[in-house]
Amino acid sequence: MPEGKIVKALSGFYYVYRDGVLIQCRGRGVFRKNKITPLVGDNVIFQAENETDGYVLEIKERKNELVRPPIANVDQSILVFSATEPGFSTTLLDRFLVLVEFNHIQPLICITKMDLLNEDEKQKIEQYATEYKSAGYDVILTSSEKDVGLELLKPHLQNKISVFAGQSGVGKSSLLNALRPGLELKTNDISSHLGRGKHTTRHVELIEIGNGLVADTPGFSSLEFLEIDPEQLTFCFPDLEKASENCKFRGCLHVKEPKCGVKDAVENGILPKYRYEHYLDFLQEIKERKPRY
Numbered sequence: 001m002p003e004g005k006i007v008k009a010l011s012g013f014y015y016v017y018r019d020g021v022l023i024q025c026r027g028r029g030v031f032r033k034n035k036i037t038p039l040v041g042d043n044v045i046f047q048a049e050n051e052t053d054g055y056v057l058e059i060k061e062r063k064n065e066l067v068r069p070p071i072a073n074v075d076q077s078i079l080v081f082s083a084t085e086p087g088f089s090t091t092l093l094d095r096f097l098v099l100v101e102f103n104h105i106q107p108l109i110c111i112t113k114m115d116l117l118n119e120d121e122k123q124k125i126e127q128y129a130t131e132y133k134s135a136g137y138d139v140i141l142t143s144s145e146k147d148v149g150l151e152l153l154k155p156h157l158q159n160k161i162s163v164f165a166g167q168s169g170v171g172k173s174s175l176l177n178a179l180r181p182g183l184e185l186k187t188n189d190i191s192s193h194l195g196r197g198k199h200t201t202r203h204v205e206l207i208e209i210g211n212g213l214v215a216d217t218p219g220f221s222s223l224e225f226l227e228i229d230p231e232q233l234t235f236c237f238p239d240l241e242k243a244s245e246n247c248k249f250r251g252c253l254h255v256k257e258p259k260c261g262v263k264d265a266v267e268n269g270i271l272p273k274y275r276y277e278h279y280l281d282f283l284q285e286i287k288e289r290k291p292r293y
């Protein structure tokens with residue numbers, strides 16, 4: 001039986017890709033009985049009925065599984081933030097980074113709409129880029145409008161399943177369109193959609209770009225830290241984690257403990273203050289979270 005990859009799920013059909021061909025498949029009845037839902041990104045064994053239709057017979061073991069968007073085997077999350085409109089927020093970026101780190105998905109930071117900045121604003125964003133790079137992240141500055149940074153982004157897509165995550169309006173669809181001319185994904189250009197510019201991205205689909213597969217989704221539906229325990233938060237900040245090697249006490253949460261490597265690193269200017277402040281805010285949020293039963 002042939003093996004392929006589900007690249008699209010729509011109205012009960014799974015579209016399985018193999019050797020340049022898309023086969024429209026139904027799930028085998030046994031999936032429903034066992035409450036197994038094939039996901040986009042699944043590697044599957046299928047049976048072709050004819051050249052266009054078939055059945056998914058078996059789902060290969062998953063490396064991971066996102067709930068929203070529902071995608072399996074995600075290698076990388078491309079966190080798309082605009083330099084402006086909406087304005088760049090390190091708070092929101094750090095929130096996304098924590099969630100991605102917690103899910104053990106490789107992040108890549110992409111800052112769009114660089115063409116809209118003046119020199120001062122540009123310098124500010126470049127400064128952030130430098131700081132996030134020294135925290136250990138890849139950062140790419142782009143403009144879909146002016147074709148900036150796209151060639152730098154492409155190699156990162158190769159042989160991976162990437163999920164584009166980010167607020168509505170930051171330019172995710174525009175970026176994909178620019179990366180693959182002819183794609184023509186709808187963008188939130190309100191003027192051309194009679195004001196119905198929102199939620200233009202609906203079903204989950206993987207698109208082939210730069211020798212990789214990419215999902216254009218609205219990203220995380222919830223940005224809450226429901227699963228994260230206070231002790232785990234440091235590990236979602238690789239730069240804090242590194243600095244915490246110098247904490248005197250095991251289990252140091254870097255709040256009021258003495259001889260804290262993280263606080264030292266902030267004082268010595270090794271760690272940006274805002275990263276540490278976001279850590280403290282998130283820690284507080286996690287501690288105040290209502291217990292789950």
Ligand SMILES: Nc1nc2c(ncn2[C@@H]2O[C@H](COP(=O)(O)OP(=O)(O)O)[C@@H](O)[C@H]2O)c(=O)[nH]1
Nearest residue numbers: 113143144145168169170171172173174187188
């Ligand atoms: N000037 C400029 N505008 C952009 C850029 N990327 C996206 N936009 C605009 O930002 C708006 C939202 O873009 P869209 O791709 O729909 O964002 P999405 O909601 O993240 O998919 C649209 O009006 C785009 O034309 C860019 O690089 N430069």
Ligand SMILES: [Mg+2]
Nearest residue numbers: 172173187201
């Ligand atoms: Mg979009």
Ligand SMILES: [Zn+2]
Nearest residue numbers: 247252254260
């Ligand atoms: Zn500490």
